[in-house]
Amino acid sequence: MRHRDHTGVERYAALPRPEGREGAIEALQAHGFPGRRDEDWYYTPTKRLLEQAFTPVVGAARSPGEGVVLPEGDRLVFVDGLFHAGLSTVHDVLAADAPAEGLLEAPTGFDALNTALWRSGARIELTGERTTPLHLVHVSTGDHRLAAVRHRLTLSAGAKAEVVEHYLGDGGPALVTAVTELQLEQGAELEHLLLQAADEASHHIHTVRVVAQAESTYRSTSVQRGAGLARVATHVELLGEGAQTQLAGLALGRGSRHVDHHVLVDHAVPRCRSEQDVRSVLDDTSRSVFTGKVVVRVDAQQSHSEQTNHNLLLSDDAVAHTRPQLEIYADDVSCAHGATVGSIDDESLFYLRQRGLSATQARGLLMEGFARAVLQGLPEGLHPLAEAHVAAWLEAR
């Protein structure tokens, strides 16, 4: 609300947009984009992003280049934010004239921009036990294009599903703003994997909103590695008793990249569980921010919450910011958190070298182990995908 950055706001307000989005534009004009004086964005360098002019593609989606490999199976493909029917095997999409419902409470400028400009997204009600994952594939073709997507997925009572969001770059500067709204009805279970490997010249701003009803389970694993600036904000509301969430995140930084994992878990009712394990591996001058906020409301007795944030710095110039925030109003709760920032452990290095590995091999193995620990909880079907995503980063060193 206060002290925000209005750079570019009027230009975005003047862009063509679908009907009925005035409210979002007005919100953007009133609030502006978050800036340095906004506590939750203090460490996030948005200036360069805001100074560039990104423009949405209107009309038909382009086809990505041959270098883009699409996952097999059930998939919806979005190119520069537009649904690409020809490349997709599932066609349940949100029409651009859908009402602008779900304007986020306390939206950030980027969420408001997304609400104003999105033209496409998946809208799917998932029922029963799905045996294969659903892939939401996003490709940016660069050229200062702005991609805005808005997904809305509902898991009906007792449903079980796996959803993988892929964010790929096909060259050059781009801005991707994505909002994924997830509704988990009673007893539903969702395994959500976010794999971002966009172009270094691109910016990736993703908001995930989860509403979890009684006895439901939301598990997510985010692996961020490509975009120059990436921010994933995950907001989970545990609204029904016995709901639980496990949030894993991995920021892989190289060059001057910046990765944010911003987590808010709201324990609104008794007997819910939340776990967070967010890590970063940072080389060169890369930076990461972890903000992990857990709110336990006054009635949310017997809440259980654990949070860890471990950061491995491979270079003296890399920086990890860690911001655990606990707001606990109930008294019968167990909440733990811990954070570490460090470099490769000398004793571990000595141990591995004593077994014959070179210092380079030993460092590589320790780094891999640190990063891969985040993937340990993934189900068998998704593990290889995430594994390959991490391996691609490790091998490029």
Add this chain to the structure above:
Amino acid sequence: MLELIDLHARVGDTPILKGVDLVVPKGEVHAIMGPNASGKSTLSKVITGHSDYEITQGDIRFEGESILELSVEERAHRGIFMSFQHPVEIPGVATSVFLKASLNAVREANGLEPLDAAGFLRSAREKMKLVELDKSLLHRSLNEGFSGGEKKRNEVFQMAMLEPKFMLLDEPDSGLDVDALRVVAGGVNALRSPERAVLVITHYQRLLDYLVPDKTHVFVDGRIVKTGDAELAKAVEAKGYQWVRDEQAAAR
């Protein structure tokens, strides 16, 4: 096989090894006993090339050649293996992944072909039996959540896989009950051969009932002050280290 010649080493400005002379010929088992803070763990780290220690005088020879200029891994490639007192836990790295990389690094350095996955697994399963480890351990992260006994048995298992010439055991008995001790000592005994040598560093004589040394050295204040046979270990256990110190003082 291993010769330490008037070896002096320090950490920062603090001298720790103050003139160690020791010869361990191949085929023999030597034990070093010493009180806490005598420098005996430093000795193992200096032999393996840990960078925290600076050699200020003397030499370490392995198979007749000085190894002072060799890195930690180069010494390992020559066939020096140290079983750690506190094996490091490495989350996220499966024991099998680590050990295959390690084995192939040593093989490559010695001009041997790398072992393929099937050959590795066959050999690993065989050698885990030696120290009664379950094969499920191969898929677990290296030493993570292992009990004290499992960690020590895992050290001996790795040693069996890497087939070193020189086995340096740094307090392999610490934290073990008598059954685990027997298993660990049994594993080491199985690896003894006329071509290999063992140097075991320990506080307690108990281990030496199972791993009987050809020679026992008493290590006090950075030096070997007395050398004898297996009976010396028993005398130290019975009378304590003060007896050796007093004897030293009297001799001066």
